[in-house]
Amino acid sequence: MNAMTRRIIIGTAAVSMALTMAACGKAGDKGSDNKDKSIGLLLPENATTRYEKFDRPLIEAKIKELCPDCEIHYDNAAADPAKQAQQVNSMITKGVKVLILDAQDSVGIKSSVESAVAKGIKVVAYDRLAQGPISAYVSYDNEKVGELQGQALLDAMGSKATPQSKIVMINGDPGDPNAAQFKAGAHKILDGKVDIAYEQTGQWKDTVANQKVTAAITQLGKDNIAGVYSANDGMAGGIATALKGAGINPPLTGQDAELAGLQRILVGTQTSTIYKAYKPEADAAAEIAVALLEGKDFKSIADTTATSGSGDSVPAKLLAAVSVTKANIKDTVVKDGLFAPAQLCAGEFAQACKDAGIQ
Known part of the structure; x- marks a missing residue:
């Protein structure tokens, strides 16, 4: 084999190897495609x-x-x-x-x-x-969540939780299957213990919940509302505004442990939420x-x-979810780091945090 032949063979082998490596590279690229x-x-x-x-x-x-x-x-x-x-x-x-x-x-x-x-x-x-x-x-366990909410409302009402006591019930969006389960669980606890005198959907919107509770106050009379069930904290915000506007502050539930909801609990304009x-x-x-x-x-x-x-x-x-009140905010959401004390206790909420043992 002369030198020229050897160079041709070597050159051909090099090209072949390069093509093979390129093909492998493409295969690898395809394999790493997400x-x-x-x-x-x-x-x-x-x-x-x-x-x-x-x-x-x-x-x-x-x-x-x-x-x-x-x-x-x-x-x-x-x-x-x-x-x-x-x-x-x-x-x-x-x-x-x-x-x-x-x-x-x-x-x-x-x-x-x-x-x-x-x-x-x-x-x-x-x-x-x-x-x-x-x-x-x-x-x-969403029905259990509703049970926790109902029990939290009864606990907050204390001796005022009687079959004659009128409460307002604002449920979630009917298109959400969880809303039906929250409602069922709450009814399981509340039925027969209090009078659910007004019940509507708030559609998970604070504005709608505000309108519904405003209508309930007009219909029932502000002094006849002993408690309000709100299926979540977002709606509870709108409800708290309506209650404040009427000059009343009955027990009010919520859910989701939102920052605003927890802060309302600290200052006493909401009594409970559910921490999931x-x-x-x-x-x-x-x-x-x-x-x-x-x-x-x-x-x-x-x-x-x-x-x-x-x-x-x-x-x-x-x-499993947990019911949260002012008494256990420190040992639940704060302990878990959901919100830092500096965030929870900012501005007007500083003294309320101090009273709850949150520094």
Whole structure:
């Protein structure tokens, strides 16, 4: 073999090796493509502070911890069911493999869930149990939450909690299945113990709740209202304003341990809220989503079942909530670091925090 031949052979081998390496590189690039590791997250609204401040960042952080190369697609329905249906279609188009869905309308979203599942997407219902072929559900024991709220109202009313005592009941949005469960749990505790003289939906909006309670005050008379059940802190804010405007301050419940709600509890214009720690719920949803993505068993996380409004039995993780009053704010939300004392006790709330032992 002469020198020229050897150079041709070596040159050909080098080109062949380069092409092979390039092909391997392309294959590797395809393997690292995040399309097959994409998770969608759809939250229902942004009027309630929890979703953007806690749920979204906590879920995203846990997914990234468990699956660093996972791609996360996010959107918020802003309380618009039609918009959320469009967002599900967008997630399908983007090719997500798992969708964490907190439904704005648990019934209306059913066809969208069916469309997603038909495309091979696994759907995890978060906080609210959507109808349709759901793979898993993560939330709190919502009827128990209602029971805690009802009991907190009775406890705050004390000796005034009699079958003749009139209370106002402002429930959540009927499109939210959790609202029905909160309502059922509260009724279980309150029925027969007090007179639910006025009951309406506040649609999870402070303005609507304010209007409804203002109407209740006109209808019942301000001095005849012994207590107010509010299904969450957002509505309790509007209710507290209406009560203050009428010059009364009966016991008032809430839920979600929002900053404003906790501050109202400290100064005495709200008597209780329900603390549902966001991190355990967010972590469980992320863990299940990643397990579904990787084809792994998640039954150790979803250790019970729940039945949706469409009658489907769904593997579920149901966490326990805590009733919070001024007496235990320090040992619950402050201890868990939900809000720093400096944030909770700012300005006009400093003395109230000091009185509650929060420094």
